[in-house]
Amino acid sequence: MSISLIVGGGGFIGYSLVEVLLQRGSRVVVVDNWSRGSKDNLTPIIRRYADQITFETGDVSNFQNNLALLDAINKRGHISEVWHLAANSDISAGVEDCSIDLKDTFMTTYALLQAMKVLKIPILNFASSSAVYGDMGDLLISESSGPLLPISNYGAMKLASEALISAAAEAYLERANIFRFPNVVGTPATHGVIYDFIDRLKINQTVLRVKGDGTQKKSYLHVSDLVKAMIALSDRSLSAGQKLSLTNIGPIDDGVTVRWIAERVVERVNPNAKIIFGLGNRGWVGDVPQFRYSTDLIRSYGWRPSLGSHEAVILAINQIANQFDF
Ligand SMILES: NC(=O)c1ccc[n+]([C@@H]2O[C@H](COP(=O)([O-])OP(=O)(O)OC[C@H]3O[C@@H](n4cnc5c(N)ncnc54)[C@H](O)[C@@H]3O)[C@@H](O)[C@H]2O)c1
Numbered sequence: 001m002s003i004s005l006i007v008g009g010g011g012f013i014g015y016s017l018v019e020v021l022l023q024r025g026s027r028v029v030v031v032d033n034w035s036r037g038s039k040d041n042l043t044p045i046i047r048r049y050a051d052q053i054t055f056e057t058g059d060v061s062n063f064q065n066n067l068a069l070l071d072a073i074n075k076r077g078h079i080s081e082v083w084h085l086a087a088n089s090d091i092s093a094g095v096e097d098c099s100i101d102l103k104d105t106f107m108t109t110y111a112l113l114q115a116m117k118v119l120k121i122p123i124l125n126f127a128s129s130s131a132v133y134g135d136m137g138d139l140l141i142s143e144s145s146g147p148l149l150p151i152s153n154y155g156a157m158k159l160a161s162e163a164l165i166s167a168a169a170e171a172y173l174e175r176a177n178i179f180r181f182p183n184v185v186g187t188p189a190t191h192g193v194i195y196d197f198i199d200r201l202k203i204n205q206t207v208l209r210v211k212g213d214g215t216q217k218k219s220y221l222h223v224s225d226l227v228k229a230m231i232a233l234s235d236r237s238l239s240a241g242q243k244l245s246l247t248n249i250g251p252i253d254d255g256v257t258v259r260w261i262a263e264r265v266v267e268r269v270n271p272n273a274k275i276i277f278g279l280g281n282r283g284w285v286g287d288v289p290q291f292r293y294s295t296d297l298i299r300s301y302g303w304r305p306s307l308g309s310h311e312a313v314i315l316a317i318n319q320i321a322n323q324f325d326f
Contacts, residue, residue, distance in 0.1 A: 001027055001077045001078070002027065002077065002078050002079075002080035003027050003028070003029050003073065003076075003077040003078060003079045003080065004021050004026045004027065004028050004029075004079075004080065004081050004083065005028075005029050005031060005070070005073065005079050005081070005082045005083065005121075006018055006021070006028055006029070006030050006031070006083045006085065007031045007032070007060050007082060007083065007084050007085060007086045007108070007112060008031075008032055008037065008060075008084065008085035008086030008087065008108075008127075009028070009030035009031065009032055009037075009042075009083070009085060010030060010032035010034055010037025010038055010039060010041060010042065010055075011032070011036055011037035011041070011085060011086075011089070011190065012037075012041075012089075012184075012186075012187075012188060012189055012190050012191070012192075012223070013085055013127065013181075013184060013223055013226065013227070014030065014032070014037060014041075014042075014085050015041050015042060015045070015187075015188055016186065016223045016224060016226070016227045017083060017085070017227045017230065017231075018030060018042065018045060018053070019045050019227075020227050020228065020231060021231070022045060022048075022049040022052050022053060024231075025052075026052070027052050027053075027077060028049075028052060028053045028054075029053075029054050029055070029056060029073055029079075030042070030053065030054075030055050030056070031055075031056045031057075031058050031060060031069065031086075032055075032056075032057065032058075032086070033057065033058060033059040033060070033086075034057065035104075036088075036089055036090075036190060036191075037190070038190075039055060041188045042055075056069060056073065060086055060108045060111060060112055061103045061104060061107035061108045061111055062107075062111055063110075063111040063114045063115060065111075066111050066112055066114070066115035067114075067115045067118060067119070070115045070116075070119055070121070071119060074119055074121075079119070079121045080121075080122065080123065081121075081122070081123035081124070081125065081234075082112060082116060082121060082123070082124050082125070083125045083127075083230075084108070084109060084112055084124060084125065084126050084127065085127045086104065086108045087101075087104055087105040087108065087127070087154075087157075087158070088100045088101050088103075088104040088105050088154060089190070089191050090191065091131070091152050091154045091284075091286055091287075092284040092285070092286060092287075094152060094153045094154045094157075094286075095152055095153060095154075095284070095285050095286040098153040100153075101152075101153040101154050101156070101157040102153075102157060105153075105154055105157035105158060105161065106157035106160050106161055109126070109160075109161035109164055109165065110161075110164060112124075113164060113165065113168045113173075116168075116172075116173070117168070117171075117172045120172075122173060122174035122175060123173070123174060123175045123176070123177075123234075124165060124168070124173055124175075124176045124177070125176075125177045125179070125230065125234050126161065126162070126165055126176065126177065126178045126179065127179060127181060127230075128158050128161070128162055128178050128179060128180045128181070129154070129155065129158045129180060129181055130180055130181065130182050130183075130219075130248070130250075130288075130291055130293060131150055131152055131154055131155030131158055131288070132148050132150055132155050132158050132159040132162065132180065133145060133148060133150070133155075133288075133291065134148065134149040134150045134151045134155060134288070135151050135288050135289065136291065137290070138290070138292065139292065140292045140293075140294045141248070141291060141292060141293055141294055142248070142294035142296065142297070143180070143246050143247065143248055143294075143297055145294075151286055151288065152285075152286030152287075153286070154286070155286075162178050162246070165178060165244075166244060169243050169244040170244075173243075174243070175237060175238065175242070175243060175244075176243070176244050176245075177230075177233055177234050177237050177244075177245045177247075178244075178245065178246045178247070179229070179230055179233060179247055179249050180246070180247065180248045180249065181221070181226060181249055181250075182218065182219040182220065182221050182248075182249070182250040182251070182255075182291075182293055183218050183219065183220045183221070184220075184221055184222075184223050184226050185220050185221070185222060185223065185312055185313060185315075185316035186222050186223035186224060186312075186315070186316050186319060187223075187316070187319040187320060187322075187323050188323065189316070189319075189320045189323060193258065193261055194261065194265060194313065194316050194317055194320050195320055197210075197261070197262060197265040198265060198269060198317075198320050198321055198324050198326065199324070201265070201266075201269045201270060201273060201326075202324055202326075205269070205270045205273060206270070206272070206273055206274065207273060207274050207276060208262060208265070208266055208273050208274070208275045208276070209276050209278070210258060210259075210262050210275060210276065210277045210278060210283075211278050211283035211284060211287075212258065212277070212278050212279075212280055212281060212282055212283040212287070212289075213259075213277050213278060213279060213280060213281055214257060214258045214259030214262060214275075214277045215257055215258070215259065215281050215289070216257065216258045216281055216282070216283060216287065216288075216289045216290060217254070217255050217256065217257045217258075217289075217290040218255045218256075218288070218290065218291055218309075219250045219251050219253065219254070219255040219291070219292070219293050219309050220251065220255060220256065220309040220312045220313050220316075221249065221250055221251050221305060221307075221309075221312055222305070222306075222307045222311075222312035222315060222316065224306075225251075225305040225306055225307060225312070226249060228303075229249045229298060229303055229305070230249070232301070232303055233245065233247050233249075233298070233301070233303075236301055247297055247298050248293055248294060248295055248297065248298065249295070249298060250293040250295045250298075250305075251293075251295070251305050251307070251308045251309045251312065252295055252299070252304070252305065252308065253308045253309050253310075254292050254309075255290075255291075255292070255293075255309045256309045256310055256313055258283070259275075259277070260313075261313055261317075262275050262277075263275065264313065264314060264317055265317055265321075268317050268318065268321050268326070269321055269326050
């Protein structure tokens with residue numbers, strides 16, 4: 001029986017992807033080192049799909065570990081595809097210490113590809129990011145926009161991963177799909193702007209301190225829309241016989257500001273809380289103040305998100321506030 005391997009499947013997006021793949025009847029193996037994810041995240045779906053899902057603990061940034069682990073899994077079934085979601089999700093920590101993104105964002109890709117080559121695993125689906133584009137100002141960014149000059153180590157290591165995958169698709173993979181995500185929101189949240197705001201209000205309910213002046217403006221996609229898009233793109237490249245695909249996934253709007261998000265969070269959690277903004281239009285070094293995403297390509301395939309940035313953020317605020325028992 002064929003196996004879908006979800007690497008980094010214990011994290012935020014992994015939860016929703018695993019759930020949809022299980023609903024489609026796939027047999028799923030989740031591999032994670034649990035550094036930022038948790039098996040508890042997956043508890044609700046483990047109960048429902050116990051006979052379709054198993055877990056492995058492993059750090060996938062090491063080729064020899066991957067070879068041993070993936071070979072053992074392959075002997076129990078046949079790994080037909082890898083969904084690679086493992087990465088560092090704390091971008092500012094990666095700016096401080098570039099070894100974090102070197103290991104978790106880049107070496108995970110390198111070491112997985114090396115093991116896939118030896119074991120002849122044919123398909124890789126890769127979670128990339130709008131961070132590869134760097135700061136393109138007001139430009140409407142499409143897949144062919146460039147030059148690509150990331151402004152964080154995270155973005156740099158995602159871009160380097162994409163380059164490696166492109167070369168692997170030429171040399172030995174049957175198929176590779178690269179998805180460039182915008183900011184993704186929903187639950188079970190472990191990081192991100194909404195999570196951070198609500199977490200801060202949990203500690204101090206009267207004041208919300210915002211990094212930057214709140215004018216940062218970005219696109220937000222709900223995780224439920226994101227995973228449907230990933231699966232639709234993967235199915236499409238299979239039926240179209242496409243060896244390498246690269247697609248922006250995002251909402252059909254110009255996004256929302258951090259100020260707007262802070263105000264909605266406060267409204268939901270404690271309307272009496274005071275919002276104090278910082279200075280400058282960047283939350284931290286490596287933060288892109290704004291980006292506008294062209295989703296013409298994915299829309300030309302007939303895909304539409306069910307929620308725009310505003311609706312996705314409102315839904316996620318409610319979900320994450322509930323997660324925090326607000
Ligand atoms: N959440 C977003 O807004 C967003 C935006 C753009 C791209 N992405 C990408 O999507 C993917 C999933 O993001 P997420 O938000 O679910 O992040 P997450 O941190 O919740 O999940 C990543 C998972 O990878 C695991 N992991 C990290 N390093 C590992 C290693 N060396 N070996 C094994 N497991 C490891 C972590 O424990 C975690 O469970 C990531 O590649 C991320 O870069 C996310």
